[in-house]
Amino acid sequence: MQIRFIDSIHQISAAHWNQLCPPDYPFVRHEFLAALEDSGCTSAATGWQAHHVVMHADGQLLAAMPGYIKTHSYGEYVFDWSWADAYRRYGVDYYPKWINAIPFTPCVGPRLLSKADTQTTELINAAAQALITESIEKNFSSWHCLFPDNATSTKLCEQDIPQRLGCQFHWFNRDYKSFEDFLAQMNSRKRKNIIKERRQVIEQGFVFEVKNGTDLTARDWEVFYALYRNTYLKRSGHSGYLSADFFQQLGATMSNNLVLINALQPTENRSHSIIAAALFVRDGTTLYGRYWGCFEEYQFLHFETCYYQGIDYAIANQLTRFDGGAQGEHKIARGFEPVLTYSNHWIGSSDFRPAIKQFIAQESVSIRAYANEARTSLPFK
Structure with a gap:
């Protein structure tokens, strides 16, 4: 050898x-x-x-x-x-x-x-x-x-x-048929908290679109990178570990493994503007929560886009696990297990x-x- x-x-x-x-x-x-x-x-x-x-x-x-x-x-x-x-x-x-x-x-x-x-x-x-x-x-x-x-x-x-x-916190799909089916397994107080969080996001006017990697355009990547970069600049003062070229190349070579979830808010002319987005990587069994970005912070928008929408996607696509990323004790109350x-x-x-x-x-x-x-x-x- x-x-x-x-x-x-x-x-x-x-x-x-x-x-x-x-x-x-x-x-x-x-x-x-x-x-x-x-x-x-x-x-x-x-x-x-x-x-x-x-x-x-x-x-x-x-x-x-x-x-x-x-x-x-x-x-x-x-x-x-x-x-x-x-x-x-x-x-x-x-x-x-x-x-x-x-x-x-x-x-x-x-x-x-x-x-x-x-x-x-x-x-x-x-x-x-x-x-x-x-x-x-x-x-x-x-x-x-x-x-x-x-x-x-x-x-x-x-x-x-x-x-x-x-120690990380992952979500496991126990043959749930819907998000409501998942919530039904929780105790009453935790279930009500999640319902309240999701309702507040909807009441702020947000709607969500799910785009598979094969449907993403160069413009989609430009907007996502602007969101990603803006978030890093606000939190750490640098533009992030990853570049626009990285995301563009990933989209060209691994599109079947990518899922983008956009959070959109209505504008005055009745169109919708992208305020935040989460980019996930997936395989045949697992959804990986990887990259997040936003132009503005809203109550519970991060949880909704990065976690609840991810759970919705995993259930709809019969994935068995959702790896939401490193750290995060806040995930426990949302059903992510150590x-x-x-x-x-x-x-x-x-x-x-x-x-x-x-x-x-x-x-x-x-x-x-x-x-x-x-x-x-x-x-x-």
């Missing part, structure tokens, strides 16, 4: 890369990673230099791991700022590091891509050793696998690469390794307790 690192997704053809991908998970596909790279969202200049692992045997591509050299920790959603700060205080460089992750995408999924007939354990062991060697040679402080599936995370643990826990997420971390420094391993172990106890406590607050009967 030959293992090497490539600094552009285009060093592997889309056909060869995608044959390693599961048939129904969009974020590891060549098209998604290429859109990030081609639009300049992932580059050395942005602190996301592509450095993918590829594994060959007998001249054939056997496996791959999407990876990046990082010079900061933005856009990862597994927070290691305290580790970086500890390194800084001791006069040691934490950056660069290497991560096996999907940029700006805290969605659990495959992180080692391989053909179905390959031995995953053997591949993970080989990849882990290659990453340790690469980290030592390139002076990476550490390498990290973010949001892998549980099976991959467990196999990394067997290689003494500790597992860290996180789900444990995983990451694994190899730390090169023998001085820091035991302390970080101990921190992860202690934190995991707290995360499990938090998830269990959150389950007691679910609104269901």
